[in-house]
Amino acid sequence: MTNNQTPKIPDSIKLRPYQQQAIASWFANNGRGTLKMATGSGKTIAALAIATELYRQIELQVLLVVCPYRHLVAQWSRECQLFNLEPILAFENAHNWQSQLANQLYTVRQGDRAFVTIITTNSTLIGDRFQSLLKYFPDKTLIIGDEAHNLGAPRLEESLPTKIGLRLALSATPERHFDEEGTETIFNYFGEVLQPELTLADAIDRGALVRYNYHPVLVHLTEAESQIYAKITHRIGWALAECDGNFTSEEVTALLMQRSRLVGAAANKLTALRDLMSTRKNTTHTLFYCGDGTIEETGESQLDAVVRILGHEIGYRVNSYTAQTSVDDRESLRQQLETGQLQGLVAIRCLDEGVDIPAIQTAVILASSSNPRQFVQRRGRILRPHPGKNRATLFDFIVIPPDLDRETWDIERNLLKKELRRFIEFSELADNAESAQLKLLKIQTKYDIK
Numbered sequence: 001m002t003n004n005q006t007p008k009i010p011d012s013i014k015l016r017p018y019q020q021q022a023i024a025s026w027f028a029n030n031g032r033g034t035l036k037m038a039t040g041s042g043k044t045i046a047a048l049a050i051a052t053e054l055y056r057q058i059e060l061q062v063l064l065v066v067c068p069y070r071h072l073v074a075q076w077s078r079e080c081q082l083f084n085l086e087p088i089l090a091f092e093n094a095h096n097w098q099s100q101l102a103n104q105l106y107t108v109r110q111g112d113r114a115f116v117t118i119i120t121t122n123s124t125l126i127g128d129r130f131q132s133l134l135k136y137f138p139d140k141t142l143i144i145g146d147e148a149h150n151l152g153a154p155r156l157e158e159s160l161p162t163k164i165g166l167r168l169a170l171s172a173t174p175e176r177h178f179d180e181e182g183t184e185t186i187f188n189y190f191g192e193v194l195q196p197e198l199t200l201a202d203a204i205d206r207g208a209l210v211r212y213n214y215h216p217v218l219v220h221l222t223e224a225e226s227q228i229y230a231k232i233t234h235r236i237g238w239a240l241a242e243c244d245g246n247f248t249s250e251e252v253t254a255l256l257m258q259r260s261r262l263v264g265a266a267a268n269k270l271t272a273l274r275d276l277m278s279t280r281k282n283t284t285h286t287l288f289y290c291g292d293g294t295i296e297e298t299g300e301s302q303l304d305a306v307v308r309i310l311g312h313e314i315g316y317r318v319n320s321y322t323a324q325t326s327v328d329d330r331e332s333l334r335q336q337l338e339t340g341q342l343q344g345l346v347a348i349r350c351l352d353e354g355v356d357i358p359a360i361q362t363a364v365i366l367a368s369s370s371n372p373r374q375f376v377q378r379r380g381r382i383l384r385p386h387p388g389k390n391r392a393t394l395f396d397f398i399v400i401p402p403d404l405d406r407e408t409w410d411i412e413r414n415l416l417k418k419e420l421r422r423f424i425e426f427s428e429l430a431d432n433a434e435s436a437q438l439k440l441l442k443i444q445t446k447y448d449i450k
Contacts, residue, residue: 032191087117152182209383214430226402264291264367291367
């Protein structure tokens with residue numbers, strides 16, 4: 001055979017008991033299933049250990065990993081190399097990977113090659129070039145869906161190879177937000193959630209994630225923002241009345257997103273950020289999560305405003321990290337943050353899923369969506385263990401809604417219940433739970449939320 005790149009668990013990795021149990025559960029479920037484990041708890045390692053054991057048991061020939069984003073391809077590549085694998089990175093320009101993949105699939109089917117590893121993206125998977133090669137994958141192929149909740153979208157679901165029988169899904173939150181059909185699709189293809197499920201509390205208790213302090217930062221809207229907020233909230237009430245209280249209707253969803261952007265980019269968050277970071281000039285390893293909205297009064301994007309305040313006003317060494325940042329630049333920024341050359345990264349959503357920067361000690365959340373998955377991803381992002389990191393810190397900027405007339409009070413209260421649930425849950429597990437919950441009590445009391 002022409003290569004010895006077969007999977008091996010490196011000596012530096014010792015599987016935790018819950019990872020071993022998850023691996024056993026997958027094999028007991030006839031080679032299918034979903035690992036539902038807290039972000040940062042080691043799903044990737046467990047998945048590669050499954051591939052290694054499959055190679056030992058049945059001489060697995062192909063490992064296919066499907067990721068939602070380009071930066072996760074690079075991250076999976078690093079992990080695969082630890083397991084003695086040199087993967088084909090099949091994404092973007094097909095000229096860079098198509099002939100290599102076709103050739104290696106041919107040689108493995110001929111018995112001239114022992115093992116092939118492919119890492120691709122969701123968008124490449126659905127393309128004609130990749131789809132045309134699926135018929136050449138041998139029976140002894142394992143497909144791993146990373147951040148598998150994304151694969152429940154209709155076009156992606158149709159592209160999943162039915163010929164591949166060995167299937168594994170990874171996600172801290174496999175259930176799709178407001179999409180029961182998509183969630184069912186994921187479980188029908190990959191298999192049911194396996195035991196043990198690992199919650200955030202479980203992961204902290206077992207030492208897979210570090211402990212943390214949680215600091216809610218309460219922010220008020222400006223007068224102009226309050227007026228717009230009230231108008232949108234009225235419209236939400238009318239739209240809900242017309243669709244019998246269906247929060248998933250297109251009109252209601254659009255209005256909720258519009259209001260979420262307004263709240264996410266509230267101008268007073270910048271004042272609160274300036275006050276907070278003026279006392280933290282010498283800190284490092286910080287992530288700043290922004291929304292994609294603009295400041296109502298200035299028209300400046302929140303991301304640009306945060307970079308300006310941190311970099312130019314306070315002198316905090318930061319760079320932005322967005323969907324437009326190239327894969328090479330992302331890797332460079334990751335290394336600069338790890339070494340302390342950069343003190344922080346200012347990001348929009350693209351740091352939510354799968355990015356592994358264990359050295360992160362602090363997160364400042366200026367904006368977040370109502371999707372619980374985003375909150376779960378961000379929690380795990382800063383709680384990953386790292387040498388010398390005993391505890392993480394999270395500052396969560398929470399907007400206190402303005403006073404509204406009685407007509408919209410009940411609507412607002414129901415919406416806030418959903419929003420506050422995740423803040424309260426996160427405060428309960430914090431080392432400073434009592435002081436964090438005391439701050440949140442102000443909102444709970446004002447809106448009579450138990």
